[in-house]
Amino acid sequence: MANFDLFFQRLEERSRWTNEYLLQEKYLNRFAPLDIREAVTSYIKYGGKRLRPAILLFSCGAVGCDELRALPAAAAVEVFHTWTLVHDDIIDRDGTRRGQDTVHEQFRKLSLQRSKHPLSPSNAEHYGISVAILAGDVQHGWGISMMTELATERGVSPDLVIRLINILDTFVLNTLVEGELLDVQYSHLPVYEVSEEQVLDMLWRKTGALYQFCAEAGAMIGLNRFEPEHPYVQSLGRFCSLCGIAFQLQDDVLGIVGDEKVLGKPVGSDLREGKHTTIVSYAYSQANPAEKQWMERVLGKSDATYDEIRKVTEFFIHCGALDYTIQKAKKYIQEAVPLLNQLPETEYRQLMEAWAEFLIHRTF
């Protein structure tokens, strides 16, 4: 069993470092007008697990370097992840995140309530979306600018920094966007038109690619040179890529049987949105023709009743679909962990193993 006590202690420290780095006055003063300043920092202030910064810092430490050299990159990937959430929340029409309003929802409400010149409902909705689009754009730029601070403030080789920025803003960004748009496109298709393979590929794009970047960037910053073929970089990258898929599979599990209060989002929303998951594909493959018809009717039905959602959930449990996905996530982690053997034997190996185990045991 992984050493979770040590892991949570280290995770919390790194979360604090990241938050302190992000909430520096010099950054906040850049953002104007006021609505943008609040929108840009909103999700960051909501908190979060900061798993991406942690794994980037651990990877830097794992190759024998002081983790603090990589801190601007850790903060950068967190903000980079955040802007994709802000834009995805518009696209997925989500009203809540971590139990609070999403950015577009927050500014929709605000513009309705202003004492001077409140907007009409349709203008307010559009204003909320406008602020969220622009806030995500600002966060994107902020993330990239923190990457430049690796060179200007932490002595990282400018050549390496340039390569990392290029990877982040092409390979990682394009992969994330492709994953998000595939997710949208799949949600408009019937269950039987999207294979499990397509779902897994989409999951990797939505999560695995950025996790892989965190590991590779952390390791190369630790080595202080652009060497993507280095065995440490390769094994850490592959480790994180696999863990990223497991993370997303666990997200799908929590979307069906998670605790609303802990997750901060209504359970059943994945089903009402018609989200394609490995749970859905497996359940469909196990269903008889009548059950198939019924699934096709309920999945993606935005006004599905509580009873309908409950019935689908029970079917997913009884046909083994939920367990199928839980086991699948475990297999990814089991494939990932041995890759850590290629790293020097330090505490970081334990931390990364615990990080991987946490991804599939977490309830939030």
Place this chain on the structure above:
Amino acid sequence: MANFDLFFQRLEERSRWTNEYLLQEKYLNRFAPLDIREAVTSYIKYGGKRLRPAILLFSCGAVGCDELRALPAAAAVEVFHTWTLVHDDIIDRDGTRRGQDTVHEQFRKLSLQRSKHPLSPSNAEHYGISVAILAGDVQHGWGISMMTELATERGVSPDLVIRLINILDTFVLNTLVEGELLDVQYSHLPVYEVSEEQVLDMLWRKTGALYQFCAEAGAMIGLNRFEPEHPYVQSLGRFCSLCGIAFQLQDDVLGIVGDEKVLGKPVGSDLREGKHTTIVSYAYSQANPAEKQWMERVLGKSDATYDEIRKVTEFFIHCGALDYTIQKAKKYIQEAVPLLNQLPETEYRQLMEAWAEFLIHRTF
């Protein structure tokens, strides 16, 4: 009188270089799925004047360097400008650009017309917006990644490249976003609540800042060092900043009296959107109480009739508001042009003078 023949010839060459650089196969292959690939290149294929790349290249040439060293940056600023257009078009609810569909409009229509699984009207509208948000995000990353190519492919100092990326993704980006959101916020306010000073500040943010960057970046790439205080860099930056405001003033003039067919957007849309311009502020200051009331009623009225628009236009002409703004744009150019005297005497000085004159004489 500026040498426009030479200017147009040089502009066309640089436009071709920029287009060829942007439409390289290696870039296009990065963008997926298909809707993203088409959305990302859509505005670039519509064409455009490429004034930003041209001034960046001229600035590089003006300090005595081969312009081609700066070509990736020229392509980068064009794409950077493009993503702001794609996102602004969603925010401004514009359906057409350069006489063709805006990105969100194009994909709204497409998703309605698919032979398999066409979307409902409200899903189609949301899908169009989703594709446009993601396409802009991809363009943003693409622009930054081309900046990195200055170092990896053109021998520009990595330190300079890092500084330029940082300026582009903080100062320039934040200024553009602030300008856009102020524009949105002002459009919900009555005419008398926004001063001419506020309008001019907003114009500088929306256009001046990026033009200033083009000049400074071009000059520093030419010098191959980060030296923002260098007299060439300073005078070119100030020159372009002033020209940028003049450019935007001319845009406002064309929004009132331009030719629809040449501009590719319906004349009167600025008035129907309630856009705050120096033309509007001046006209309001000249109006009697009855005219003021009538202006307040018509400006921002999205279904204003052709007759109402014509009447406002005539009032703007007769009260001198249109001429006021035309003269104001001229003054900016007159202040800008002498700054060129601080540069070495080369053909580039003539080209930049012609570029400045073109900004306020253009009809498109």
